[in-house]
Amino acid sequence: MRVLIISDMEGVAGICRWEQVSAGKAGYEEGRRLYTEELNAAVRGAIAAGATEVVVMDCHGAGGDWSFNSLIPDHLDPRCEFVVQHEWTEYTEMLEQGCDAALFVGQHAKAGAERGVLSHTVSSTKWRDLRFNGTTVGEVGINAALCGTWQVPVALVTGDDVVCAEAQELLGPRLHTLAVKRGLGRFSARHLSPIRARELLERAAKAALADLAGAPVYEPGAPCTIEVELATSDDADVYRHRSDVTLTDPRTIQTTAPTWWDAWRAVYL
Numbered sequence: 200m201r202v203l204i205i206s207d208m209e210g211v212a213g214i215c216r217w218e219q220v221s222a223g224k225a226g227y228e229e230g231r232r233l234y235t236e237e238l239n240a241a242v243r244g245a246i247a248a249g250a251t252e253v254v255v256m257d258c259h260g261a262g263g264d265w266s267f268n269s270l271i272p273d274h275l276d277p278r279c280e281f282v283v284q285h286e287w288t289e290y291t292e293m294l295e296q297g298c299d300a301a302l303f304v305g306q307h308a309k310a311g312a313e314r315g316v317l318s319h320t321v322s323s324t325k326w327r328d329l330r331f332n333g334t335t336v337g338e339v340g341i342n343a344a345l346c347g348t349w350q351v352p353v354a355l356v357t358g359d360d361v362v363c364a365e366a367q368e369l370l371g372p373r374l375h376t377l378a379v380k381r382g383l384g385r386f387s388a389r390h391l392s393p394i395r396a397r398e399l400l401e402r403a404a405k406a407a408l409a410d411l412a413g414a415p416v417y418e419p420g421a422p423c424t425i426e427v428e429l430a431t432s433d434d435a436d437v438y439r440h441r442s443d444v445t446l447t448d449p450r451t452i453q454t455t456a457p458t459w460w461d462a463w464r465a466v467y468l
Contacts (some may be wrong), residue, residue, distance in 0.1 A: 200299045202250045202408065203351070204241050204279075205342050208234045208259040208269060209307035209317035210358025212379040212396035215388045217317065222265035233393055234259075234305060235271045237357075237379075240397035241304045242276040244404025253279040254293050258342065259305075286468060288341070294349040300411055301346045302404055306358035308365055309337025314382035315361040321467075328428040331419035331459065339366045341463075343417035348460045352414035355407035357400055359388060370415040375407035423459040425466050427452050441465070 208220040211233050219230035238255055245253045255275070260266040267284040275281060282290045308315025310327055320326045320337045329336055331344065339362060343353050355375045356366040363376035379396040380388040391399070407414070429435045432449040439446060443465045444454045456462035 200245075200248070200250045200408065201252045201293065201297065202245045202254075203293050203298050203301045203346075204238060204245070204253065204255045204304055205258055205301055205346075206234070206238055206241075206255060206270070206304045207306055207338065207358075208261070210305040210362060210379070211237050212390045212393050215316050215380075215386055215390075217323075220259065220261060220269075220317065222262040222269075227261070227265075231269055231271050232274070234269060235274045236393065236397055237304055237400055238270060239274075239276045240400040241302050241357075241404045242279045244401040245302065245408060246278055247401070248405045248408035250408065255279055255281040256290055257281065257283065258287055258338075260287060288345055288463065288467065291345070291349070294346060294351055298346075298349070298351045300354040300408055300414060301342075301351055302354055302407065303339060303342055303356045303366075304400070306339050306342075306356055306362045306366070307337075308359065308361040308382070309335065309340075312337070312361050312365065314359075314384060316359045316380065316382045316385065316388045318361070318385060325430050325434045326427055327430055328426075330424075330426040332424055334369075334419070336369060336419075337362070337365060340369055340417070340419075343370060343415075344419050344459045344463070347417040347419075348458070350416055352411060352416045354411060354414045355403055357403065370417055373413035374415055375403060375410065377403040419459045421459070422455055422457050423462045424453060424455040425459075425462045427466060438466075
């Protein structure tokens with residue numbers, strides 16, 4: 200069994216401040232340690248479920264050279280490999296070659312989510328809403344659509360309780376989720392202890408991979424229209440001269456393509 204772990208930092212137990220997830224800030228090294236150990240728990244669960252290949256793809260944009268490069272390599276479980284990307288959603292090789300399941304670890308809720316810890320979509324300041332064929336989604340939706348492009352099911356989503364509910368609403372009630380903290384606001388949460396969170400995550404990963412018959416494959420639909428509502432008209436201006444992107448109002452952009460992947464690349468890559 201080949202398993203891809205798609206990871207982010209904001210949904211990790213013990214993290215609820217920007218400085219814990221931002222390169223160069225005082226709390227970043229603490230955040231990296233917490234992040235890496237939750238990834239190790241997911242790897243252990245995948246191996247226990249029978250995975251023969253596990254790859255971790257860091258999807259956290261910490262800033263500068265630390266973007267998509269926040270895990271601590273020499274603390275990582277040696278039974279997995281890991282990807283450092285230059286741009287988010289750049290790495291698709293494992294999906295294209297054939298992957299049995301994806302685990303989403305450390306996820307956060309979409310922009311504007313009530314109680315969502317460090318909630319945002321793509322940018323903490325520039326993106327106010329993202330819609331796939333009219334459905335508002337967050338980063339779980341983006342990652343799920345990326346996997347769905349190659350028919351890879353999402354077996355597990357972990358993070359706060361808000362993103363777990365968001366994921367099940369989008370992907371269906373059979374999706375396995377694990378809340379490692381309960382959101383009390385954007386910068387506050389009631390956390391499981393990191394040790395307890397890792398114990399539960401290891402078990403959840405193993406259980407989710409044993410139940411792949413119920414794991415959802417997400418397809419936003421074809422053709423696919425992607426709309427992004429941005430914070431200001433300045434944020435929209437960079438898209439003004441892209442031939443395949445339309446400004447539908449001063450701060451909303453739209454593109455339509457035969458597939459989600461083609462539409463996404465027009466907006467993001």
